[in-house]
Amino acid sequence: MGKVDVSVFSEIGELEGVILHTPGAEVENMTPENAQRALYSDILNLNVARKEYSQLSGVLSKVAKVYQVADLLEKVLEDEENKEYLIEKICRHENAMSLYDNLLDYQPKELSRLLIEGVPIVRNTLTNFLSKERFSLRPLYNFYFTRDASIAIGEDVLIGKMANAVRDRESIIMEAIFSRSGVFNTHTINPTTFSNPSDITIEGGDVLVVRDDILLVGNGTRTNTHGIDFILNRFLARNEKKRRHILVQELPHKPESFIHLDMVFTMLDYDKCMVYEPIILQPNRYQTVQITIDNGVVKEIKTVDNLLVALKSLGIDLKPVFCGGSKDRWIQEREQWHSGANFVAIGPGKVIGYGRNINTLDEMNRNGFEILKAKDIVSGKVDVNSYSKYVVALDGSELPRGGGGARCMTMPFKRKPLKW
Numbered sequence: 001m002g003k004v005d006v007s008v009f010s011e012i013g014e015l016e017g018v019i020l021h022t023p024g025a026e027v028e029n030m031t032p033e034n035a036q037r038a039l040y041s042d043i044l045n046l047n048v049a050r051k052e053y054s055q056l057s058g059v060l061s062k063v064a065k066v067y068q069v070a071d072l073l074e075k076v077l078e079d080e081e082n083k084e085y086l087i088e089k090i091c092r093h094e095n096a097m098s099l100y101d102n103l104l105d106y107q108p109k110e111l112s113r114l115l116i117e118g119v120p121i122v123r124n125t126l127t128n129f130l131s132k133e134r135f136s137l138r139p140l141y142n143f144y145f146t147r148d149a150s151i152a153i154g155e156d157v158l159i160g161k162m163a164n165a166v167r168d169r170e171s172i173i174m175e176a177i178f179s180r181s182g183v184f185n186t187h188t189i190n191p192t193t194f195s196n197p198s199d200i201t202i203e204g205g206d207v208l209v210v211r212d213d214i215l216l217v218g219n220g221t222r223t224n225t226h227g228i229d230f231i232l233n234r235f236l237a238r239n240e241k242k243r244r245h246i247l248v249q250e251l252p253h254k255p256e257s258f259i260h261l262d263m264v265f266t267m268l269d270y271d272k273c274m275v276y277e278p279i280i281l282q283p284n285r286y287q288t289v290q291i292t293i294d295n296g297v298v299k300e301i302k303t304v305d306n307l308l309v310a311l312k313s314l315g316i317d318l319k320p321v322f323c324g325g326s327k328d329r330w331i332q333e334r335e336q337w338h339s340g341a342n343f344v345a346i347g348p349g350k351v352i353g354y355g356r357n358i359n360t361l362d363e364m365n366r367n368g369f370e371i372l373k374a375k376d377i378v379s380g381k382v383d384v385n386s387y388s389k390y391v392v393a394l395d396g397s398e399l400p401r402g403g404g405g406a407r408c409m410t411m412p413f414k415r416k417p418l419k420w
Ligand SMILES: NC(=[NH2+])NCCC[C@H](N)C(=O)O
Pocket: 038, 039, 040, 142, 145, 147, 148, 204, 205, 206, 259, 260, 262, 263, 402, 403, 404, 405, 407, 408, 409
């Protein structure tokens, strides 16, 4: 079988391939006391989360090729050399070499599950016996947010450099999937293999590929300036006869619903975007910076009024649709908190988001988006092909408690080219 190409030159091109991770036991492997350490604002019920998630995966399966992390990881582990490489890499990184021999004994499928759900501690030493921990390798609580640990940019995959160590293994696994599963035809760029990686943080929720020459990057708790300079340097190193732009949006560090740019800004269509107005459009202290690269050098770095003004100057004229509607700041705040601005496009003007944010959906409806229920699409009652502009509404009461929405839960690796 031929390998699958990676090709992402926009946020909204028709979706052809996406990597998902259906939440498993890992999302319940925590207590209220350590939920915060797991980067959750609440604890989840797996049963409900899975029902909701099946709406997302069900809709995506109708329109694109869907891969699951656990299956791809299993594929990596089927090769003995890969298996040794990956176990060693993980154990070294997590200071758990004592687990190495034991982990090698597992079959690929079971090992894939353990590396995601966590390896329970064996109470065979005094230290382990008295330990308050339940796991020797922590569960990957956040892996259903596949957006963050790997990022398709053009034909390459940038590996995330997570801001919090609890998510590091996600990056290690995604790197192995893209470079060792034999499924993908791509080149991975991993910050950890460059100098001074410890200064760098980059997460996929902060990176939006608007056009082949325009990248939007959030700068906040999850992606720092060193991370953005790392991306800049990779572009410079290409030495291309071409102009590129990186637009940087500073983000508040609090509350945690502002962790990534995609929590306040997402693309909806050629001419529309979703914004959390107070951060993106109102005058505030969060700067927007435009970096222009030309012929392999930084041509200019300047502050600009806001993302929309900068994009317009580059030929992309976007009408903002307001998260929470345009009238009431309280409602905007409430809906933004539950990932109300976080949409993923399956094509221009075709997006998926949470149905709970009714004011946001009403606002989209006023802007010409038909509201379709995910469950009706999955059951076959509604055919998306009969609509040209729509928002698919997912039931989401548990999933958003993990801290993200539809864009966070998808890792697109292939989209059809757009006709700008
Ligand atoms: N792309 C996103 N906005 N992802 C949301 C990730 C949420 C996750 N709990 C974290 O804190 O890392």
